[in-house]
Amino acid sequence: MQQASGKVLTLESMNPCVKRLEYAVRGPIVARATQLEKELKSGATKPFSEVIRCNIGDCHAMGQKPITFLRQVIAVLSDPSLMDSDRYPADVKARAKRILEGCGGGSVGAYSASCGVPVIREDCAKYIEARDGIPANPENIFLTSGASEAVKAVLELLATGQEGADQPGVMVPIPQYPLYSASISQYNLQTVPYYLEESDNWSLSQAELRRAYDEAVGKCKPRALVVINPGNPTGQVLRKEIIEDVIRFAKEKNLFILADEVYQHNVYAEGAKFYSFKQVLHGMGDAYFKEMELASFMSASKGYMGECGFRGGYCELVNMDPEVQAMLYKQLSARLCSVVMGQAILDVIMNPPKPDEPSFAEHEREKSQVLGDLKLKAQMATETFNSIPGMRCNPVQGAMYAFPSIELPPKLIEEAKAKGMQPDAMYCTALLEEKGVCVVPGSGFGQRPGTYHFRMTILPPVEKLKNVMQIFKEFHESYVNRYK
Amino acid sequence: MQQASGKVLTLESMNPCVKRLEYAVRGPIVARATQLEKELKSGATKPFSEVIRCNIGDCHAMGQKPITFLRQVIAVLSDPSLMDSDRYPADVKARAKRILEGCGGGSVGAYSASCGVPVIREDCAKYIEARDGIPANPENIFLTSGASEAVKAVLELLATGQEGADQPGVMVPIPQYPLYSASISQYNLQTVPYYLEESDNWSLSQAELRRAYDEAVGKCKPRALVVINPGNPTGQVLRKEIIEDVIRFAKEKNLFILADEVYQHNVYAEGAKFYSFKQVLHGMGDAYFKEMELASFMSASKGYMGECGFRGGYCELVNMDPEVQAMLYKQLSARLCSVVMGQAILDVIMNPPKPDEPSFAEHEREKSQVLGDLKLKAQMATETFNSIPGMRCNPVQGAMYAFPSIELPPKLIEEAKAKGMQPDAMYCTALLEEKGVCVVPGSGFGQRPGTYHFRMTILPPVEKLKNVMQIFKEFHESYVNRYK
Ligand SMILES: Cc1ncc(COP(=O)(O)O)c(C=O)c1O
Ligand SMILES: Cc1ncc(COP(=O)(O)O)c(C=O)c1O
Numbered sequence: 026m027q028q029a030s031g032k033v034l035t036l037e038s039m040n041p042c043v044k045r046l047e048y049a050v051r052g053p054i055v056a057r058a059t060q061l062e063k064e065l066k067s068g069a070t071k072p073f074s075e076v077i078r079c080n081i082g083d084c085h086a087m088g089q090k091p092i093t094f095l096r097q098v099i100a101v102l103s104d105p106s107l108m109d110s111d112r113y114p115a116d117v118k119a120r121a122k123r124i125l126e127g128c129g130g131g132s133v134g135a136y137s138a139s140c141g142v143p144v145i146r147e148d149c150a151k152y153i154e155a156r157d158g159i160p161a162n163p164e165n166i167f168l169t170s171g172a173s174e175a176v177k178a179v180l181e182l183l184a185t186g187q188e189g190a191d192q193p194g195v196m197v198p199i200p201q202y203p204l205y206s207a208s209i210s211q212y213n214l215q216t217v218p219y220y221l222e223e224s225d226n227w228s229l230s231q232a233e234l235r236r237a238y239d240e241a242v243g244k245c246k247p248r249a250l251v252v253i254n255p256g257n258p259t260g261q262v263l264r265k266e267i268i269e270d271v272i273r274f275a276k277e278k279n280l281f282i283l284a285d286e287v288y289q290h291n292v293y294a295e296g297a298k299f300y301s302f303k304q305v306l307h308g309m310g311d312a313y314f315k316e317m318e319l320a321s322f323m324s325a326s327k328g329y330m331g332e333c334g335f336r337g338g339y340c341e342l343v344n345m346d347p348e349v350q351a352m353l354y355k356q357l358s359a360r361l362c363s364v365v366m367g368q369a370i371l372d373v374i375m376n377p378p379k380p381d382e383p384s385f386a387e388h389e390r391e392k393s394q395v396l397g398d399l400k401l402k403a404q405m406a407t408e409t410f411n412s413i414p415g416m417r418c419n420p421v422q423g424a425m426y427a428f429p430s431i432e433l434p435p436k437l438i439e440e441a442k443a444k445g446m447q448p449d450a451m452y453c454t455a456l457l458e459e460k461g462v463c464v465v466p467g468s469g470f471g472q473r474p475g476t477y478h479f480r481m482t483i484l485p486p487v488e489k490l491k492n493v494m495q496i497f498k499e500f501h502e503s504y505v506n507r508y509k
Numbered sequence: 510m511q512q513a514s515g516k517v518l519t520l521e522s523m524n525p526c527v528k529r530l531e532y533a534v535r536g537p538i539v540a541r542a543t544q545l546e547k548e549l550k551s552g553a554t555k556p557f558s559e560v561i562r563c564n565i566g567d568c569h570a571m572g573q574k575p576i577t578f579l580r581q582v583i584a585v586l587s588d589p590s591l592m593d594s595d596r597y598p599a600d601v602k603a604r605a606k607r608i609l610e611g612c613g614g615g616s617v618g619a620y621s622a623s624c625g626v627p628v629i630r631e632d633c634a635k636y637i638e639a640r641d642g643i644p645a646n647p648e649n650i651f652l653t654s655g656a657s658e659a660v661k662a663v664l665e666l667l668a669t670g671q672e673g674a675d676q677p678g679v680m681v682p683i684p685q686y687p688l689y690s691a692s693i694s695q696y697n698l699q700t701v702p703y704y705l706e707e708s709d710n711w712s713l714s715q716a717e718l719r720r721a722y723d724e725a726v727g728k729c730k731p732r733a734l735v736v737i738n739p740g741n742p743t744g745q746v747l748r749k750e751i752i753e754d755v756i757r758f759a760k761e762k763n764l765f766i767l768a769d770e771v772y773q774h775n776v777y778a779e780g781a782k783f784y785s786f787k788q789v790l791h792g793m794g795d796a797y798f799k800e801m802e803l804a805s806f807m808s809a810s811k812g813y814m815g816e817c818g819f820r821g822g823y824c825e826l827v828n829m830d831p832e833v834q835a836m837l838y839k840q841l842s843a844r845l846c847s848v849v850m851g852q853a854i855l856d857v858i859m860n861p862p863k864p865d866e867p868s869f870a871e872h873e874r875e876k877s878q879v880l881g882d883l884k885l886k887a888q889m890a891t892e893t894f895n896s897i898p899g900m901r902c903n904p905v906q907g908a909m910y911a912f913p914s915i916e917l918p919p920k921l922i923e924e925a926k927a928k929g930m931q932p933d934a935m936y937c938t939a940l941l942e943e944k945g946v947c948v949v950p951g952s953g954f955g956q957r958p959g960t961y962h963f964r965m966t967i968l969p970p971v972e973k974l975k976n977v978m979q980i981f982k983e984f985h986e987s988y989v990n991r992y993k
Contacts, residue, residue: 031763031800032802032828032829032830032833033732033733033763033764033765033802034666034667034732034765034802034829034830034833035830035832035833036830036832036833036836038669039666039667039669039833039836040665040666040667040668040669040670040696041669041670042668042670043665043666043836043837043839043840044836046839046840046843047839048839048842048843059622081620083613083619083620084618084619085612085613085614085616085618085619086613086614086616086619086620087614088614089614091616091618096587096588097587097588099587099588100584100585100587100588100591101584103580103581103583103584103587104580104581104583104584107584110596112594128569128818129567129569129570130569130570130571130572130573132569132570132575132818133818133819134568134569134575134814134815134816134817134818134819135567135568135569135570135817135818136565136567136570136810136817136818137818138543139535170654170820170844170847170848171844171845173843173844173845174844177844181524181527182518182523182524182527183518183523183524184524184526185522185523185524185525186524186525186526186670186697203843204843207840207843208843211840211843212524213670248517248518249517279515279517280517281517281518316515318516318517318518326620330618331618332618333618333619333620333845334612334616334617334618334619334620334621334846334848334849334850335617335618335848335849335850336654336846336847336848336849344516345516345518346516346518346519346520348519348520349516349518349519349520349523352520352523352527352528353527355527355530355531355532356527356530356691356695358532358535359530359532359657359687359688359691359692359695360654360655360657360658360661361535361655361657361817362818362820363654363820364654364818364819364820364848364850364851365818365819365820366818366819366848366850366851367848367850
């Protein structure tokens with residue numbers, strides 16, 4: 026037993042769910058990267074001159090430039106006197122004016138309604154309608170500080186405090202984006218892991234969902250199913266038939282679907298196409314579309330805009346019990362509102378310049394530059410990883426990540442175990458210490474036992490990513506050979 | 510029993526803590542105000558021409574103008590090309606440059622570190638040092654989306670899931686700002702209410718703390734104590750000796766102190782002065798200052814700036830167990846970061862123009878205009894309420910609210926009870942329906958049984974508040990007389 030510290034809050038007496046929670050994307054390797062950067066800055070010599078961060082989907086941090094139109098609107102919202110200057114085109118001013126009219130006192134400094142500024146919720150609905158070709162109701166959309174807040178709010182609704190066989194379970198893909206496992210710990214829910222099929226381009230199968238479900242029953246009560254499409258960390262884009270399969274399974278088992286669709290603009294592979302869960306649900310007829318409970322998440326952080334720091338996000342609810350929805354909205358009201366600038370940037374993403382507007386051409390150019398580069402880098406990453414002996418990588422069809430598998434020699438695995446480390450974490454640590462490249466070990470996202478991976482973002486600029494790929498070519502072989 | 514809806518999530522099967530949670534500041538009367546506004550807009554005739562919202566501390570919504578300097582910095586952060594224009598003075602550009610240098614890729618669109626941009630945490634520490642005259646460590650400061658997020662994160666740490674006599678209890682002032690009761694419900698903690706002394710200017714006494722504590726023991730385990738100073742909804746500013754008393758009590762009972770100091774700039778009454786808990790702790794010697802656990806909250810939403818929509822806030826931790834603090838920071842990392850624009854506006858509040866800088870004069874003028882008006886309105890509200898027979902109001906020493914008590918005739922109380930309403934909610938509803946003035950019933954904040962109050966913000970512009978005060982003069986007597 027440790028000596029009590031006399032404090033009110035100790036590791037022993039604090040919230041055990043918070044203690045359990047893990048979030049690998051910002052784990053120890055990333056902390057070490059920050060430290061290395063500091064050391065470099067203060068003149069230390071390292072075998073590399075800069076840390077290249079391929080650990081997080083943080084577009085601007087990796088050098089992507091903001092989309093001009095978005096930022097001009099935000100500047101006017103902040104300083105409405107810019108409305109009278111001729112610095113910005115008319116469509117920028119029109120967007121800003123419309124948003125300001127929706128804000129209390131005409132200021133983005135006012136709290137908005139708990140679920141967001143009404144006109145912005147309307148613009149989200151219009152965007153969804155145009156995307157899916159089916160109606161969307163602004164009342165079913167709530168705006169949040171990043172998609173993260175929305176995901177957490179919906180997961181929290183599922184928590185009942187029950188334990189054992191009655192503890193609510195949430196089916197989560199493995200590998201997964203660790204926001205899910207972290208929030209599931211936080212709300213004392215149970216993770217029901219289902220594996221994505223690496224041999225089938227990280228797709229998912231009804232058979233595997235069924236295995237996972239059946240194995241969980243008795244240990245918990247599965248109530249919800251998370252799908253991330255396009256996938257993080259796995260980069261797959263689900264085919265329509267797969268989504269139909271998932272929906273049929275969820276209907277059979279009466280599961281609430283959480284569709285994480287924050288990468289809906291990020292689809293690169295030939296033949297791949299984004300289908301929203303809502304649209305697929307609609308195509309399956311009223312027995313599905315009028316009944317199944319769905320929450321779909323979208324963010325300003327990804328796509329071509331990558332405005333992570335603005336924390337703009339929305340959630341659209343489909344078929345949620347109106348009384349439950351009222352409770353959710355009541356809970357949101359206790360945090361007053363999400364950040365209005367984040368709502369505003371989301372608004373402009375939902376309502377970009379139209380062909381007859383002055384900013385259209387520049388906006389299109391910037392957007393296709395970003396998405397074109399990402400497509401190029403997706404191919405480059407896939408090809409390079411597959412050219413390295415001992416590595417295999419499914420095509421990066423969408424999102425912003427490659428998730429290659431790495432063969433690690435038994436001796437390396439043993440050494441890692443002896444050190445109390447995950448073998449892929451040891452690999453990533455060596456890569457960071459020797460080459461200055463920061464990626465996240467697969468163990469942070471989950472993977473089939475005995476397999477090893479890492480996640481690399483494809484966000485560095487093309488030339489820099491080329492260097493990174495070159496580094497991998499050299500590093501992988503030389504590192505692995507030390508343990509042969 | 511209600512018929513099961515077949516849904517996964519129903520009122521019966523959802524998170525019972527979320528269901529229980531209440532948040533009066535955005536309750537049904539406020540919803541009705543929004544509806545009335547819509548009706549007025551669509552041409553309906555009402556006994557009033559506009560709804561005057563005195564229900565929420567939302568400064569800009571009530572017509573307060575943003576502080577120019579703050580907004581200029583934000584505009585440059587959004588569109589850094591403004592750096593090259595001569596539109597803005599050098600100090601604006603310098604602030605923006607410094608913040609951008611602290612952001613990944615030099616963009617506010619990058620995620621920040623989980624606890625906030627390092628230079629902004631440093632500026633908060635410098636602000637606190639200047640305020641208190643004692644050192645502050647940036648590592649103990651984390652930046653959040655509004656103070657709300659910080660308060661919730663600290664309260665959540667206290668939750669253990671234990672029930673009965675072991676359920677963690679949080680001592681909360683009554684009346685209180687309902688963020689506290691809402692979050693306490695949400696995290697399955699127990700509220701331990703202690704009453705503020707209306708007869709002593711809403712101050713608090715050790716005797717009452719002791720009564721509340723003793724009554725709670727056995728029903729739960731009190732672990733934390735919330736103090737709101739300056740007070741919401743009560744407008745008091747605590748004297749130093751009172752704060753010392755509170756600290757001594759917390760030490761005796763080993764309670765974690767949550768000091769909600771978001772109104773630290775809002776002090777109006779002659780002789781009243783803001784003392785931070787940290788500073789008072791320091792003055793009490795090492796047995797206190799080196800040991801007691803404290804979290805202090807600050808916000809960009811209040812003060813003279815009133816930038817609610819930006820969701821900028823910080824929390825400073827004092828003496829938190831480093832391991833617990835690491836867990837808290839880990840949890841914060843799962844939501845990635847708070848909004849960078851909110852961090853940025855907080856930064857400029859922490860680091861306003863200095864006397865030798867070009868924006869100094871205008872900034873001082875704007876700031877003292879806002880605070881001067883608030884002081885005037887604080888007096889006006891106090892005086893008017895005290896001039897109305899059947900109303901009594903403690904001086905509004907600080908914050909942004911008056912919380913007068915109202916005498917309600919027994920017949921009114923009976924009628925309300927028959928309707929299943931709180932008597933003060935019935936009063937406020939009538940005020941809204943008949944006069945278009947929206948205030949929040951005291952029952953939403955808690956009050957001693959048998960007493961009735963409402964909370965009115967003093968935020969409407971001086972002339973409008975004069976009208977509101979006139980409305981109260983007429984309404985109160987005429988309404989109450991109907992029940993005599
Ligand atoms: C799959 C997925 N969902 C949600 C998020 C959260 O994004 P944000 O909170 O920035 O909107 C991310 C961020 O990386 C993500 O990858
Ligand atoms: C006492 C008190 N604390 C905290 C808050 C939360 O403020 P915010 O989340 O906007 O920073 C408020 C808002 O009214 C308040 O009155």
